[in-house]
Amino acid sequence: MIEQRPPAAYIAEFFGTLVLVLAITLSVTLFVNSQGTGSDWVVVGLVHFFVLFILVQTIGSVSGAHVNPAVTLSMLALRKIRPNDAVVYILLQLAGGVAGALLTKFVLIDALANQQNDGTPALNHSLLGTTFAGLIVEGMGAFILVWAIVAVAVNPRAVRDWAGLAIGGALGLQVMIFGPLTGGSVNPARWFGPALVSGKWTDWWLYIIGPIGGAVLAAVLYWYLFVEGPVAPAATPEAGPKGQRQDVNPPR
Numbered sequence: 001m002i003e004q005r006p007p008a009a010y011i012a013e014f015f016g017t018l019v020l021v022l023a024i025t026l027s028v029t030l031f032v033n034s035q036g037t038g039s040d041w042v043v044v045g046l047v048h049f050f051v052l053f054i055l056v057q058t059i060g061s062v063s064g065a066h067v068n069p070a071v072t073l074s075m076l077a078l079r080k081i082r083p084n085d086a087v088v089y090i091l092l093q094l095a096g097g098v099a100g101a102l103l104t105k106f107v108l109i110d111a112l113a114n115q116q117n118d119g120t121p122a123l124n125h126s127l128l129g130t131t132f133a134g135l136i137v138e139g140m141g142a143f144i145l146v147w148a149i150v151a152v153a154v155n156p157r158a159v160r161d162w163a164g165l166a167i168g169g170a171l172g173l174q175v176m177i178f179g180p181l182t183g184g185s186v187n188p189a190r191w192f193g194p195a196l197v198s199g200k201w202t203d204w205w206l207y208i209i210g211p212i213g214g215a216v217l218a219a220v221l222y223w224y225l226f227v228e229g230p231v232a233p234a235a236t237p238e239a240g241p242k243g244q245r246q247d248v249n250p251p252r
Helices: 007-031 041-063 069-077 083-107 110-115 131-154 160-182 188-198 206-227
Strands: none
Touching: 007 041, 007 083, 007 110, 007 188, 041 160, 069 083, 069 131, 069 188, 069 206, 083 188, 131 160, 131 206, 188 206
């Protein structure tokens, strides 16, 4: 039986995504130049790490701290969330992304915000071979993130004390690697918010398809290789610290 999410979970997803997108768009606007090179992607990656670490630790026990439609869809694929809850989560994540981008635009001077398209991710064609390569990069980044999420927060044998560190670290790592290429979005809500505010929809499809494809692939692959597959060890659902959401219902 999959647990019905309470209203508090919906609120947590909205505000969590708002904080995530606000932190990311501000850091990208301040530390990345419009060409994408000579930028401080280490700082931007650390911002991703810290903000997601904080969100996982503070709202993980309330909503699961998805704050990303690709993560929600990967949990739906594993039957860890009801379809109706997934729809509400995604709508609120998109709304939170828009709110976060609007706050970034409000805080910064127009010249700076407009120069960076309010933090909207974009392909760096001076480094990427093709647009399709950008799709693959976004998929790989989402794969890294969701692989870590399923491993430390969904796997019933996981020790969840370090969940926030591992998940935040996975996001920060992929940003440091892939940020100079695509912006390292791996989150349709993180892309949608600033794209709507700035009106820049270039390559919109890859910032949706790439993260969703990579996220679902990572979730299903990890689950059936290491949790429920023929070579997986016996489950111990009692693993994990008290107070952390234990989404251990296996897919049927």
